[in-house]
Amino acid sequence: MGERLYIGIDLGTYQSTIASSAGAMQTIETVVGKPKDPVARNMLGKDVLFGAEALSKKLACNIYRPMAAGVAQDDEANLAAAKAFVSHLIEVADPEDYDEVFGVICSPSHITFTDKSNLVATLRGQVNAIMVVSEPFATGFDHDQYMGAVVVDVGAGTTDVARLYGTFPNEDDEFTVAEAGDWLDLQLMDMIEKKYTGAQLTKDMVRAWKEEFSYVGGNDEECMVELSVEGKKNVVDVGDIIREGCEMLIPYIVGAIKAIIATADPEYQPQFRNNIILSGGGSMIEGIAEMVADQLADIGDVRVWCVDNPIESVASGALKLANVMPDDQYTAIN
């Protein structure tokens, strides 16, 4: 048998990461742009753009976010965009240098079974065998914490929580809530529009402010941003809104953690309460672990901590799993 490459892929609603056994590690926004017309095609000099490059040319392109919640995965244009995106992501790992490629894949939890067969179709031809696992499990595995932990992945499309006790989690061990980063962006946008009547906002602007300033707890912090009101430049402080919006997300996270612990084997519950791990982009909200711990105080003493590599930990855990899993755990797809 020839040389085999292992890859771990975190296919995310907002951004995706690939890690390979040859040392590749790259994150790309899950965005595909196709030139709108021949003028745009001529200017851009290519038929398809990905990630940040696509976003920077968004007015000249039709923009697809093929993994976003609510995107019909059987829509031909989105499916083609998904395929192009996944191919582009895998190319980062130079698969053509190897005889075979084995991959562990995490895809957004809102992708249903029919969509998963599309996912397989998308990977076919580039990956020989795959294993699909959840984001919280991959993160727990990355940190050697799968023996007794609750992992909460606060992503863009969903917040996924799982209890881990040394085996693959089954359906009952995992739980998804719809309130996550994208939901928070909409709340913030709505609050800013109410306070600054006529403010001209896009979701991307609001998300960028959130990523720069996000925090919960303590006193209001100053967060100065520039926005247009009917074409006129305004510089305003959105610090109070950022805090209020971010704090609105916390009860959903806390509710999910309580539910997953309450339904666990009672002998394991103390261990779960003592090891609650936050990951995903949302775990970068300043002060989040303290506030989650405070709001969990009524279920007893808890320990809540954030991973230090929230953007890469899913792909890195998937790669770690890929390396150690026996071949019979993989499904051949070619």
Ligand SMILES: Nc1ncnc2c1ncn2[C@@H]1O[C@H](COP(=O)(O)OP(=O)(O)OP(=O)(O)O)[C@@H](O)[C@H]1O
């Ligand atoms: N500093 C930050 N503070 C708050 N939110 C942040 C910060 N940095 C990134 N985010 C948000 O985290 C989300 C992206 O996180 P992540 O990459 O884990 O999501 P994803 O994997 O693409 O989504 P999903 O797992 O739901 O498919 C986005 O909503 C992004 O705005």
Ligand SMILES: [Mg+2]
């Ligand atoms: Mg994710």
